[in-house]
Amino acid sequence: MTNASQNVSAASAPGKEPGKGSGKDAALSTYTIALAGNPNAGKSTLFNALTGARTHVGNYPGITVEKKVGQVRTSDAVLNVVDLPGTYSLTAYSAEELVARDFLVEERPQAVVDVLNAGSLERNLYLAVQFLELGIPVVLGLNMMDEARKMGMVVDAKRLGELLGCPAVELVARTGTGVRELTAAATRLAKERQGRWKPVEISYGPDLDPVLAEMSAAIMTKSFLSSRYPARWVALKYLENDSQIRELGVQADPVLSAWLEERAAHVAAHLRTTLSTYPEAVIADYRYGFIASVLKGGVVTRDNLGDRLAFSDRLDQVLTHKLLGPVLMLGVLYLVYQITFTVGKVPMEWTQNLFALMAKLVEGALPEGLLRSLLVDGIIAGVGGVMGFVPLVMLIFLLIAFLEDSGYMARIAYMLDRVFRIFGLHGCSVMPFIISGGIAGGCAVPGVMASRTLRSPKERLATILTAPFMTCGAKLPVLILLASVFFPDSQAQVLFGMTLLGWAMALAVAWMLRSSMVRGEATPFVMELPPYRLPTWRGLAIHTWERTWQYMKKAGSMILAVSIVVWAAMTFPGVDEDKAASFEAAKAEIAAKIEAIEAPAAPGTAADSKDEAPALGSEAPAQGEEAATAQAAEPEGLDALKEKLADIEKREAAEGLSASLAGRLGASLEPLTRYAGFDWRTNIALVGGFAAKEVIISTLGTAYSLGKVDKDDAAPLAEMLSAEGLTVAGGLALMVFILLYSPCFPTVVAIGKETGSWKWSVFSMTFNTVFAYGLAVAVFQFGTRLF
């Protein structure tokens, strides 16, 4: 599959190759090819078919919309394929459309591949027409030909290409059919045009054409914005009220810009009074007219007029039914949890056992000391704690990918718009919420970024500030762990309840914000509903893997670093010298007594036990049994002594932890967190969790395992927590607090960037923490009284 695009020149029609190029190729030429198209046209699928696994995900410069770049090698060129955000148009409606447009005019790729849904050419060509007007070299990729044929549609790609003056290739991105021809056509076009743009002129009728001509002439004489945009295109944008072009215009030439705006306003008023319509509508009307005339010229013929949406419509009568729809939606989300926990439990135990085994091996191989403690308590406990959840996280990502690719996710947004309105949010807030972990397992950083599809700054701000309340993939393991300790028989239910609580709190806070600090008008919601489709295994696998890999990479870098820092903070400076000496003295005293009793049985250990007092604890039980049988006369005295020794060591370790940097911090917070039922060790984990929520679980592990002596009896953290006296009420309060408190550091940075003000970063840190604390105290206090 990854090599689908190789040997492209062999596959391309040789006769059509322009004179040069096909001969000797000393060095491969490199071209940048942009992939564009309407949402759901199959862009991602095509991108994967083109580039296989060799992709690089980054961000567009200065903004945080995800940018995927992949390389395709053909026999005569290297293509750098850039995936643009899905758009319907090149207006300045949303940040995504601006990203697509700015990329095209600033980077000037050698060609654009416009991915079209062949079953819905009329609407999909609307974007293609705008590329042609911009003049950029375009290749039309007629995707989903399989669906179109099934409907009885015959599309003449060659004729379409001729009529529009650009190559057109038939594709089935799902199976990779036509992908070779597409790369060949793109390479050929890039070679032919050598970066030259040829704007196409479309007539906009008697009302607009004269004005457009007048405006373009003025633009041309002043070379206004001409380094980037064709003159007629700029004129059109003035008529369409394009805010970004107008801003650029004011900077470039305020006088001309004012004149253009005045002309545009004049035309708009004229259309309003004589035809009661708007310039945008007239422009769109003529574009669709142009498309219709092209399609009539023998491009599309239909055998039977089958409705390709008939099946989806029948499903939607049930799935988006006014009453039944939301009930079924809850059912589907609940099912996601059930499947995850019943199926995911087994492999999760395997990976966790694997790390436990690793810890044992390292413990056996290394002598007691700082290095062993760093490896076992710091790195293996920290990274292992996070990696152990990989199977579970993978399963959740898989199910989310299924919901996305099948088209059901769009229905969720549609149904929830009605609910979101009430709380001052927008249907488009659903995606940021879901990506942040609305279906547990997301991440708030891309979630916050996904808010860019929202147009109203107020709705966007409210979405950004509330999305971090969702159950992200990092909080998930901690919540699962706590659920398994306190509610072992109903984990899925508790997790589902936590997710609902996240939603409820996000909506409640959004409502609070929207009726106080971020008041403002609601903006309209409009979205396309793609037909239901059965996802492919390949597509699901790629989506799941991409996200799981991100999770694992984070565990290997960020979490690793934080684990080491946290371990150090929990180890140093340790107990002070006087105390250490008194512990040593006490231990030596008891050790000497034990030695005296044991001396006849085990003469060899006497010398060692003095030097390595701490190690004695773990060696003791085995020897103790021997001694007990050998000297049945004094069993009680010996056992009591051993117990005393273990007790002293336990106290030493605990004092070491509480004397450490992290311990002091945790203890200093205890007077406050006591009301919520958190002890100082939990506080350490919660503070560490600010760096990344995954750290909570690893830090809890480290805090509780450092504080105990007998590591052979490596009880899982879950058991330790309940053994250490955390009550059900305390556990519940902790879960609530972890769900809602300050977003992690990367999210706080993303919030600052996306809102353009660090004020909101500080706000989300403090507000969320105070809010979470209040709720946790309430839960703990009520809970303790109830149970």
Place this chain on the structure above:
Amino acid sequence: MVSLSRCPKGSKVRVLELCDDPKCRCRLCSMGLTPGVEAVIRQDGESCRVCVRGDEICLGNGLADQIKVVRV
């Protein structure tokens, strides 16, 4: 002339007027909903689903109220 949100399920309508916000008008046009186009109501009400130019779009609260149509 009635609001889109008032049209019963299954009815066929012709669009007369779009919303007041020019940016939103641009968006509706680019998604195929232009003045003069015919649409079929798939689900009625304030949040409705309409089929236009062979695809389905959904319109949220408020928007469907502003769009004026005639039954055909």
